[in-house]
Amino acid sequence: MTKHYQASSRADWDSGGDVHPSGPAIASSRLAPAGYFEQLDWLAAAMSGNLAHLRMEDVSKGILKALDQIAAAADVASCRLLELSESGSIVGVHGVGSPGDAQSGTLPAPQIWSWLTERVARGETVLIGGLDDYPPDAFAAREHARRAEVGPVLGLPASVGGQVTGAFVVQGTRRLGCWSQPLVQRLRLMADMLAATLRRCRDESALRASVAEVERLNLRLQADNGYLKEEIKHYHNFDEIVGESAALRLALTRLSQVAATNSSVLLLGPTGTGKELFARALHERSRRHARPLVRVNCAALPPTLIESELFGHEKGAFTGAVATRQGRFELADGGTIFLDEIGDLPPDIQVKFLRVLQEGEFERVGSCRTRRVDVRVIAATHQDLEAAVAQGTFRADLFYRLSVYPITLPSLAERKEDIPRLVWFFIQRLQRELGRRISVVPDALMQTLQEHAWPGNVRELENVVERAMIASSGDALRLDETFIVKRSTDAMMAQTDNLDAVQRAHIEAVLRKCGWRINGLGNAAERLGLHPNTLRFRMKKLAVVCPPGRDRRQPPATQGRTH
Secondary structure: OOOOOEEEOHHHHOOOOOEEOOEOOOOOOOOOOOOHHHHHHHHHHHHHHHHHOOOHHHHHHHHHHHHHHHHHHHOOOEEEEEEEOOOOOEEEEEOOOOOOOOOOOOOOOHHHHHHHHHHHHOOOEEEEOOHHHOOHHHHHHHHHHHHHOOOOEEEEEEEEOOEEEEEEEEEOOOOOOOEOHHHHHHHHHHHHHHHHHHHHHHHHHHHHHHHHHHHHHHHHHHHHHHHHHHHHHHOOOHHHOOOOOHHHHHHHHHHHHHHOOOOOEEEEOOOOOOHHHHHHHHHHOOOOOOOOEEEEEHHHOOOOOHHHHHHEEOOOOOOOOOOOEEOHHHHOOOOEEEEEOHHHOOHHHHHHHHHHHHHOEEEOEOOOOEEEOOOEEEEEEOOOHHHHHHHOOOOHHHHHHHOOEEEEOOOHHHHHHHHHHHHHHHHHHHHHHHOOOOOEOOHHHHHHHHHOOOOOHHHHHHHHHHHHHHHOOOOEOOOOHHHHHHHHHHHHHHHOOOHHHHHHHHHHHHHHHOOOOOOOOOOHHHHHOOOHHHHHHHHHHHOOOOOOOOOOOOOOHHHOOOO
16 A cells, blocks of 8 residues: 655665655666766755855855756756744745746745645655655645646755754656655755755854944944043032932932832923932932933024934935934933923924834934834923913923923022032032132121022032132132122112112222223223213212222323324
8 A cells, every 4th residue: 555655864865775655665767867967966066166155145046046957957847945943934935936836936835835844844854756645734735736736746854964944845747756865865965055055144144133233232332432421521420419408308309209210300490400410310310320311402402403413313314414323312222311401492303302202213314214212301491391382382292291200499599508518519629620728618708608699590609619719819718809799789789770870880890890990991981882981971970989099080001102
């Protein structure tokens, strides 16, 4: 009785004889033509050299050419190479279909060949001589063979180092009575050559992917390093948030509550209150502290460049784009991005920024490829964003997405009890840089500082302390004269709305700066934009009196020359 299916190992083929589905050693009914096997041997030798020198991008074409040459030399209907995954499923097909196939150039549906690939993946050789030789689990393949009048079929494992990476499927013609052992041995050798080529292609592809990933990481590392070198100049630690006032403690409590989360934070408060310090404190106390905190000052960027700065651009995207550039969001991937003065973001950028917040997706300028990032956003502004939303200059959905957890930073006027600590903090930080050693701050001076309005907040206080240290020659801090003059002028203007009083205070302040000199380059009349006689008239009208020993009519020596 004829067997329906026969599978054998490589050792079975090496034992000699012709193998046929009806028996292990029946002679071939077809005699090989003269030079038949010599031609196959010559083809195998030529394939070995040609396949070894194929470039990766030419592998598919090279394999197709080799399959055509094998089919012609072996005098069979078609040869195909099925790429197999580790699980044995078909992941790729090489070879042209025979005229009997339902679709030219492709194999039938993969499930039709699953019975064959399962056996080949185990290292077995599959031989089919006729319809009766298909096993019971190959019903679909048998029906396809019956409809398409498929001839004998040979399935060989294509192996590299004992691992099956493909199935080499040969379809013979009806005049081929059996698969002879010499033919199968040569076809198996060429199948292994093709498998080695596929393995080399896979390895080279994986290597290229690894190299590309390394290059991508190197570019990212270079970008991170470049950014961090810029940041080192502005680096502050969250320990620099100085003070113990109730208003500051409330803001720090809210900071501690939200720092460990990934929620967006909106820092509110006047300019100069230390919003960047709070952003750094949030980042340093978050789970993202190992990645960088990337700063963007939205108010400092031109509207034409802000999209490129945030999202990056491709080479040639616009005039001056001579190279591909990563945007700030890509640099901050895995970390935090701090967007200062978010209220100045143009409306067209607000839409794209909202998409990054909601979906984590964006496109570089000049690119259609969507990129994904995982970034925590901390925004800051001194503006009233709710009013901006009402006026239509700021998107409501973006405002609500940003203000998940708002923190209001107190002005210096709300935390005047912190001024002594801040003054000593600035002294300690600046004295080495300025070459000063301050050990005494007079009580009267400290009281003056605490009574000042500080419209510029902490930033203004730092500048005043630095100027005072420059003006101090001993170990005691002494306020710079410009601060005293400005303070007296501001006090005068704050105490009265009378125009004459304001003019008098301003003229006196300018005269003090000029040593009470009216005439001459850079002196009072020129600074006030008045003719010297006009200034003298106003001084007389406003009762501005020259201090004793000062002759306001005497011009500087440089102005007394005659020509």
